[in-house]
Amino acid sequence: xxxxxxxxxxxxxxxxxxxxxxxxxxxxxxxxxxxxxxxxxxxxxxxxxxxxxxxxxxxxxxxxxxxxxxxxxxxxxxxxxxxxxxxxxxxxxxxxxxxxxxxxxxxxxxxxxxxxxxxxxxxxxxxxxxxxxxxxxxxxxxxxxxxxxxxxxxxxxxxxxxxxxxxxxxxxxxxxxxxxxxxxxxxxxxxxxxxxxxxxxxxxxxxxxxxxxxxxxxxxxxxxxxxxxxxxxxxxxxxxxxxxxxxxxxxxxxxxxxxxxxxxxxxxxxxxxxxxxxxxxxxxxxxxxxxxxxx
Amino acid sequence: xxxxxxxxxxxxxxxxxxxxxxxxxxxxxxxxxxxxxxxxxxxxxxxxxxxxxxxxxxxxxxxxxxxxxxxxxxxxxxxxxxxxxxxxxxxxxxxxxxxxxxxxxxxxxxxxxxxxxxxxxxxxxxxxxxxxxxxxxxxxxxxxxxxxxxxxxxxxxxxxxxxxxxxxxxxxxxxxxxxxxx
Numbered sequence: 277x278x279x280x281x282x283x284x285x286x287x288x289x290x291x292x293x294x295x296x297x298x299x300x301x302x303x304x305x306x307x308x309x310x311x312x313x314x315x316x317x318x319x320x321x322x323x324x325x326x327x328x329x330x331x332x333x334x335x336x337x338x339x340x341x342x343x344x345x346x347x348x349x350x351x352x353x354x355x356x357x358x359x360x361x362x363x364x365x366x367x368x369x370x371x372x373x374x375x376x377x378x379x380x381x382x383x384x385x386x387x388x389x390x391x392x393x394x395x396x397x398x399x400x401x402x403x404x405x406x407x408x409x410x411x412x413x414x415x416x417x418x419x420x421x422x423x424x425x426x427x428x429x430x431x432x433x434x435x436x437x438x439x440x441x442x443x444x445x446x447x448x449x450x451x452x453x454x455x456x457x458x459x460x461x462x463x464x465x466x467x468x469x470x471x472x473x474x475x476x477x478x479x480x481x482x483x484x485x486x487x488x489x490x491x492x493x494x495x496x497x498x499x500x501x502x503x504x505x506x507x508x509x510x511x512x513x514x515x516x517x518x519x520x521x522x523x524x525x526x527x528x529x530x531x532x533x534x535x536x537x538x539x540x541x542x543x544x545x546x547x548x549x550x551x552x553x554x555x556x557x558x559x560x561x562x563x564x565x566x567x568x569x570x571x
Numbered sequence: 572x573x574x575x576x577x578x579x580x581x582x583x584x585x586x587x588x589x590x591x592x593x594x595x596x597x598x599x600x601x602x603x604x605x606x607x608x609x610x611x612x613x614x615x616x617x618x619x620x621x622x623x624x625x626x627x628x629x630x631x632x633x634x635x636x637x638x639x640x641x642x643x644x645x646x647x648x649x650x651x652x653x654x655x656x657x658x659x660x661x662x663x664x665x666x667x668x669x670x671x672x673x674x675x676x677x678x679x680x681x682x683x684x685x686x687x688x689x690x691x692x693x694x695x696x697x698x699x700x701x702x703x704x705x706x707x708x709x710x711x712x713x714x715x716x717x718x719x720x721x722x723x724x725x726x727x728x729x730x731x732x733x734x735x736x737x738x739x740x741x742x743x744x745x746x747x748x749x750x751x752x753x
Contacts, residue, residue: 320579321601321737324579324601325737328702328735332700332702332703332704335704335705335708336704341649341703341704341707342648342703342704343701343704344651344701344703345648345650345651345701383648384647384648384723385646385722385723386722398614401721402721402722402724404722406647433653434653434654434678437654437657466680467680468654469656469678469680470678470700521739522679522680522747523599523698523737523739523746553701554700554701
């Protein structure tokens with residue numbers, strides 16, 4: 277190994293820290309979005325919920341405690357620089373880091389044990405080891421440069437019950453597609469429970485691709501940088517007045533993250549909509565230089 | 572307890588809860604819950620409901636009269652509400668209310684049938700945010716009561732000091748309204 281080259285240990289440690297940060301820390305844009313929502317919320321119970329979520333985030337950050345007991349399923353997006361030099365076994369090192377992070381945070385021990393049928397029926401119970409919660413299949417992307425970026429997203433169970441991937445006949449109208457997408461989300465808002473949500477939307481050519489685009493939307497999105505379509509999605513959701521925890525008020529959604537990929541020559545768009553819960557998207561990114569070990 | 576109708580009052584509730592306390596609660600009341608409460612979700616609530624119907628709850632030392640039941644897992648990651656409208660949780664709310672549970676705590680809107688069952692049994696549904704770090708500071712102790720094999724989904728009893736929640740369904744009234752579809 278060339279001296280100064282990135283090591284598997286450095287990759288593993290970075291991935292572990294990244295996971296812990298994603299699960300225990302609000303980002304600046306989240307804090308700002310909550311403070312803004314609290315200022316604008318007139319419904320006193322709704323305001324109390326927003327304040328409680330904010331207080332929880334402050335305690336979680338200070339104590340390095342999970343933001344939510346459902347610590348989520350790790351989803352990883354790896355961006356690999358086309359000039360990055362990676363050591364043999366680097367991907368295994370990322371996975372090792374994720375399992376280390378789950379032990380440290382700690383993650384919720386929710387891996388279902390057993391064979392295919394036993395897992396589906398949850399008849400063999402759960403593993404007590406949080407590290408047994410395996411990440412979802414990893415997304416790997418090529419980017420320019422010599423760096424690698426590891427992004428960890430932790431996806432909780434509540435939004436998964438309410439998420440949907442489906443086809444929409446676009447009729448050559450962006451507004452029409454998004455209105456249909458938001459209609460699904462509006463129908464689920466009061467049953468989600470953990471509002472205010474952040475709506476993540478991916479639009480692509482296949483169900484797999486649109487789901488992945490939705491994940492990328494979660495990775496890239498910022499609550500303090502919303503484009504006009506994201507603002508519209510948020511407004512449409514806030515019109516429901518479902519409010520925090522369904523208690524009413526102005527704040528049903530804090531924002532929306534939209535990602536549109538390459539599209540098919542067709543009258544159909546495949547759209548994934550996920551109403552992320554009030555502490556999501558839980559995400560963190562770490563960047564490593566792919567030619568020498570990080571300091 | 573005196574009946575108050577104005578919104579946003581804070582009511583301290585000690586578990587187990589008596590009938591009068593429930594009669595005086597209104598939707599929108601903010602609760603601070605003290606004492607021992609049960610924690611269970613999808614994996615165990617159907618089994619507890621079945622044991623009640625077989626008159627066998629005492630055999631495993633579960634006492635639901637006046638109980639507060641939090642729809643949550645209990646793990647090293649803490650506690651926090653799961654969706655109460657999940658099939659195996661919501662379909663057992665009527666039976667567990669009949670068995671004596673007075674306050675069900677979770678999240679998410681429930682069906683009209685659940686609302687009716689709660690009313691019939693003088694029980695309520697309260698919601699709370701997923702504030703696991705905050706709840707950790709309000710949890711004094713925890714122990715497994717039954718179904719240990721289910722891990723974090725076992726039936727737990729925890730002792731809490733001032734755990735916050737808001738009454739969402741009480742006496743046939745609900746805070747949840749389905750948004751009109753355009």
